[in-house]
Amino acid sequence: MTMFLLLSALVLAPALAALAASRARGDEAARRVALAGAALTLLLSLVALALFRAGGGVALDAIGPAVPPLGVRLRLGLDGFSASLLPLLGFMLLALIAAGPRAALDRPNLAALLATASAILGVYCASDLAVLAVAWVAALLPGARLVAREGASDQLLRRTYRIFLIGGAAPLVLAIGAMAALAARRGAALPFDLQEIARVGIPEAWQSPLLALVGISVLMRMAAVPFHGWLPVLLERGPIGVTVLLAEMQVGVCVLVRVAAPLLPEACAEDMPILAALGLFSALHGSVLAFTQTDLRRMIGYLVASQKGLILLGIASMNPQSVSGALVQSFGLSIAVIGVAMVVWAIEARTGTADMRELGGLVAKTPRMAAFFFLLAFAAIGFPGALTFIGEDLLLHGVLHVSPALAVMMLGATALNGITMFRAFQRTFLGPIPRGRASGAAIESLLFRERAALLSILALIVTLGVAPSRLLALHAPVVERVLATVGDGPVKASLHARAE
Numbered sequence: 016m017t018m019f020l021l022l023s024a025l026v027l028a029p030a031l032a033a034l035a036a037s038r039a040r041g042d043e044a045a046r047r048v049a050l051a052g053a054a055l056t057l058l059l060s061l062v063a064l065a066l067f068r069a070g071g072g073v074a075l076d077a078i079g080p081a082v083p084p085l086g087v088r089l090r091l092g093l094d095g096f097s098a099s100l101l102p103l104l105g106f107m108l109l110a111l112i113a114a115g116p117r118a119a120l121d122r123p124n125l126a127a128l129l130a131t132a133s134a135i136l137g138v139y140c141a142s143d144l145a146v147l148a149v150a151w152v153a154a155l156l157p158g159a160r161l162v163a164r165e166g167a168s169d170q171l172l173r174r175t176y177r178i179f180l181i182g183g184a185a186p187l188v189l190a191i192g193a194m195a196a197l198a199a200r201r202g203a204a205l206p207f208d209l210q211e212i213a214r215v216g217i218p219e220a221w222q223s224p225l226l227a228l229v230g231i232s233v234l235m236r237m238a239a240v241p242f243h244g245w246l247p248v249l250l251e252r253g254p255i256g257v258t259v260l261l262a263e264m265q266v267g268v269c270v271l272v273r274v275a276a277p278l279l280p281e282a283c284a285e286d287m288p289i290l291a292a293l294g295l296f297s298a299l300h301g302s303v304l305a306f307t308q309t310d311l312r313r314m315i316g317y318l319v320a321s322q323k324g325l326i327l328l329g330i331a332s333m334n335p336q337s338v339s340g341a342l343v344q345s346f347g348l349s350i351a352v353i354g355v356a357m358v359v360w361a362i363e364a365r366t367g368t369a370d371m372r373e374l375g376g377l378v379a380k381t382p383r384m385a386a387f388f389f390l391l392a393f394a395a396i397g398f399p400g401a402l403t404f405i406g407e408d409l410l411l412h413g414v415l416h417v418s419p420a421l422a423v424m425m426l427g428a429t430a431l432n433g434i435t436m437f438r439a440f441q442r443t444f445l446g447p448i449p450r451g452r453a454s455g456a457a458i459e460s461l462l463f464r465e466r467a468a469l470l471s472i473l474a475l476i477v478t479l480g481v482a483p484s485r486l487l488a489l490h491a492p493v494v495e496r497v498l499a500t501v502g503d504g505p506v507k508a509s510l511h512a513r514a515e
Contacts, residue, residue, distance in 0.1 A: 019077035033129035057105030092142035114468035116364035127157035179245035187232035222282035236267040238320040247316030291331035297324030298428040311369040337413025344406030351395035354472040376448035385444040392436040
């Protein structure tokens with residue numbers, strides 16, 4: 016019960032802070048409340064991680080009250096992957112609120128950011144499918160309200176978010192309802208409980224359709240082709256803080272390893288090659304489109320879609336190294352991309368644009384900003400010394416073991432992403448100052464709070480990149496469970512056949 020209360024407090028802390036921030040008397044008061052809520056979230060997440068490690072670091076269940084008429088038990092739990100994501104979300108939330116531009120973080124934005132974080136924490140901790148469904152949908156609602164408020168005249172933004180909301184939520188909710196109904200028919204007392212469903216099993220004939228429904232929602236959240244269009248549009252036109260949380264907090268990966276693999280093992284063994292193909296195509300497609308962009312925000316959207324495609328490829332390959340690499344890569348990518356997004360946010364706040372055609376020569380005015388962008392951008396695509404380098408190395412070796420052809424194409428996407436990031440750095444910070452912008456115009460350098468947040472992000476990336484053993488050990492039981500449940504034999508054979 017103590018652990019249940021701790022995890023409940025962790026999930027509810029940002030939501031309560033969001034409520035308090037929305038009722039604050041001014042933006043500055045709301046910011047103070049939001050900072051306190053984010054700091055409390057980080058503290059509680061670190062306590063939860065410490066207790067998880069003290070309990071053996073394999074799995075943790077916290078059982079709360081049951082509601083038998085609804086077949087629901089308020090059950091929370093952690094595995095090694097979700098336990099590592101808790102402090103990551105707390106840290107990133109604190110960094111975004113502390114270092115984000117003041118003008119972009121008014122009361123509605125702060126409340127939406129905190130409410131989104133609360134719902135994502137609910138997804139991480141849910142061990143009951145009803146709780147998972149509620150948290151999954153709730154994570155999308157604050158952004159919808161914010162887009163309706165700020166993008167009232169932007170029909171493309173509103174239409175895109177509506178598609179993202181419906182496509183990202185409805186299939187998973189439908190799949191969860193079907194799984195609960197099937198579990199109840201097979202005698203499950205609590206048909207939404209993950210362990211109960213795993214015990215009674217899902218009929219094999221139903222598993223592929225259910226995996227397709229779960230897959231649509233996961234692919235939507237991972238911005239995989241053909242469900243990728245929302246991310247570039249939201250990053251370019253929408254609230255960047257909420258969008259990067261939705262894009263980078265890896266709820267899709269969490270659902271794949273905690274729901275799809277244990278509950279739908281036969282379908283995963285048979286259909287994972289389809290996800291692998293979609294992941295590889297998304298990686299190549301995103302890398303090409305990122306290279307053609309002129310807007311920094313939109314470029315980040317396609318770059319993230321490309322990198323998340325590699326993560327999907329790694330998980331779907333069902334090889335010990337590829338799955339481990341995918342989990343590490345998803346963790347490291349979240350840190351690096353949020354850092355890059357914060358630098359772009361700072362550039363836009365000072366220059367009024369994120370269009371690279373209107374930038375250039377900024378290194379002379381803001382050398383520290385240029386340095387942070389360079390280091391974080393290359394950390395995002397796997398530069399040696401960063402945690403993403405470890406993830407990509409494991410991914411490459413795992414995919415190479417399954418299919419050399421897929422590994423070569425994966426390398427091509429990674430190389431093109433590297434070229435894209437260097438080109439973006441060159442066009443934004445180097446070269447001549449564009450016509451129409453006064454050469455002597457003052458551009459404010461990074462503030463102390465911005466430097467502190469970015470330096471902390473960079474230090475975390477490098478520290479974990481140099482010493483990743485604890486993170487790998489934390490993820491190891493998750494990798495073993497996924498492979499033991501699904502098995503890599505059928506997946507490997509099918510991938511070989513498709514590659515040939």
